[in-house]
Amino acid sequence: MRRRSVVAGALAACWAAAARADGAGAVRVAAASDLQFALPELAAGFERGTGIRVELSFGSSGNFARQIEQGAPLELFLSADESFALRLADAGLTANRGALYALGRIALIVPAASALALDDRLDGVRRGLAQVQRFSIANPEHAPYGRAAREALTAVGLWPQLQPLLVLGENVSQATQFVATGAAQAGITAASLALAPSLAAQTRRHLLPESLHQPLRQRMVLMKNPRPAAQAFYEHLRGADARAVLARFGFAPAEAAR
Amino acid sequence: MDWPAARVSLWLAALTVLSLLPVALWLARWLATSSARARPAVEAALLLPLLLPPTVIGFYLLTTLGGAAPLGQWLGERLGLRLVFSFEGLLFASWLINLPFMVQPLQRAFAAIPRSVREAAWVSGLSGWRTFWRIELPLAWPGVLAGVALTFAHTLGEFGVVLMVGGNIAGQTRTLSIAIYDRVQAFDTAGAGQMSLLLVALSLAALALVFALNRRNPLQER
Numbered sequence: 119m120r121r122r123s124v125v126a127g128a129l130a131a132c133w134a135a136a137a138r139a140d141g142a143g144a145v146r147v148a149a150a151s152d153l154q155f156a157l158p159e160l161a162a163g164f165e166r167g168t169g170i171r172v173e174l175s176f177g178s179s180g181n182f183a184r185q186i187e188q189g190a191p192l193e194l195f196l197s198a199d200e201s202f203a204l205r206l207a208d209a210g211l212t213a214n215r216g217a218l219y220a221l222g223r224i225a226l227i228v229p230a231a232s233a234l235a236l237d238d239r240l241d242g243v244r245r246g247l248a249q250v251q252r253f254s255i256a257n258p259e260h261a262p263y264g265r266a267a268r269e270a271l272t273a274v275g276l277w278p279q280l281q282p283l284l285v286l287g288e289n290v291s292q293a294t295q296f297v298a299t300g301a302a303q304a305g306i307t308a309a310s311l312a313l314a315p316s317l318a319a320q321t322r323r324h325l326l327p328e329s330l331h332q333p334l335r336q337r338m339v340l341m342k343n344p345r346p347a348a349q350a351f352y353e354h355l356r357g358a359d360a361r362a363v364l365a366r367f368g369f370a371p372a373e374a375a376r
Numbered sequence: 377m378d379w380p381a382a383r384v385s386l387w388l389a390a391l392t393v394l395s396l397l398p399v400a401l402w403l404a405r406w407l408a409t410s411s412a413r414a415r416p417a418v419e420a421a422l423l424l425p426l427l428l429p430p431t432v433i434g435f436y437l438l439t440t441l442g443g444a445a446p447l448g449q450w451l452g453e454r455l456g457l458r459l460v461f462s463f464e465g466l467l468f469a470s471w472l473i474n475l476p477f478m479v480q481p482l483q484r485a486f487a488a489i490p491r492s493v494r495e496a497a498w499v500s501g502l503s504g505w506r507t508f509w510r511i512e513l514p515l516a517w518p519g520v521l522a523g524v525a526l527t528f529a530h531t532l533g534e535f536g537v538v539l540m541v542g543g544n545i546a547g548q549t550r551t552l553s554i555a556i557y558d559r560v561q562a563f564d565t566a567g568a569g570q571m572s573l574l575l576v577a578l579s580l581a582a583l584a585l586v587f588a589l590n591r592r593n594p595l596q597e598r
């Protein structure tokens with residue numbers, strides 16, 4: 119009898135420790151990988167102001183959408199492609215249809231040592247095509263930034279030449295990584311990643327005009343019956359401070375949406 | 377159904393097995409019979425890929441063999457070898473990862489052969505090479521089959537390294553496991569289902585073939 123209560127006590131202690139470890143009070147946020155650098159800064163500001171902890175996971179929006187459909191315990195979802203957020207809303211899993219928080223921009227990126235000239239119409243890449251063995255983009259079949267990269271390459275007429283050279287990142291972050299390590303000689307990625315300070319030493323980049331691709335409408339949604347803490351973070355992300363941070367990381371304001 | 381991906385996967389698995397087998401035979405026999413001081417170190421190094429996540433191997437390949445790394449540049453300029461985003465690179469990675477899967481069963485098999493058998497063969501006038509070919513290899517046959525089966529099936533299923541250094545190029549580095557992941561990402565459950573079924577069938581067929589061959593063990597027949 120006593121042994122059983124010892125076991126029960128140990129189990130309860132483990133349970134409590136585990137609950138503390140995964141941050142019982144923290145707001146659980148899933149975000150598209152283009153927010154890799156901007157969102158930690160936003161979350162840190164929020165934590166300082168409110169004392170509420172925020173737990174961030176980054177990955178492909180499609181993956182998160184499916185995980186949430188399968189019951190993943192996430193409270194706020196920031197999707198690089200609003201269709202994934204709206205898909206969850208249509209399935210009745212969200213509090214409402216959420217809000218556009220930004221428009222994504224794309225950037226041309228090359229390793230720091232590259233001799234390629236960077237410009238709006240990718241003329242430098244066209245001239246230096248012989249230096250490009252591999253061109254990196256996110257997989258256009260499912261990654262929103264990959265789709266935008268394909269649209270941009272088609273718009274400037276480089277798609278036929280570059281298609282045989284493409285390497286496809288599983289998400290936009292990996293596509294950026296391929297260029298940063300020099301494994302690919304050039305690529306198109308999310309501006310929010312290309313502009314990140316941590317990549318500044320390894321790469322050169324150029325913001326591409328928005329006219330080259332369909333707008334990348336980024337939408338966030340709160341899941342059903344949100345806790346006040348999650349709601350507070352959602353509101354924080356819509357505030358002026360957050361907008362300024364997003365702008366600094368190369369996102370266009372949501373109001374620019376047509 | 378992504379047939380080019382299926383072809384890449386099968387080629388990769390077959391070539392890994394073929395190129396790894398001779399080296400693994402030599403290594404395994406040495407490990408099983410040698411009393412060299414360096415043996416424990418070699419044994420440990422060979423087991424390492426089994427313990428490390430494939431992402432660690434992918435990371436090192438990407439950072440040492442990429443176009444910006446000195447080694448990667450040297451290989452590219454001197455030998456014309458590009459080991460990231462190429463089939464050769466996947467083969468190299470898969471070779472590394474599968475070393476323990478091939479060597480371990482072989483080593484156990486060679487170690488199980490009593491020294492007296494080998495000595496008897498020598499006394500009977502067989503050369504070292506003929507002893508290996510006629511006596512040791514047949515005795516180690518189940519180990520060979522196990523190594524081949526494990527390596528083949530493991531290569532078919534490899535995902536982490538391929539995802540990290542493959543770059544998802546159709547017909548070259550997009551394997552079945554990557555194609556399945558892509559289909560799932562694109563919410564194409566039917567496509568993913570078909571390819572998963574193919575992978576199950578391929579792996580099962582490979583293993584069944586091995587067990588069928590094992591029944592024809594030349595020594596057991598006698």
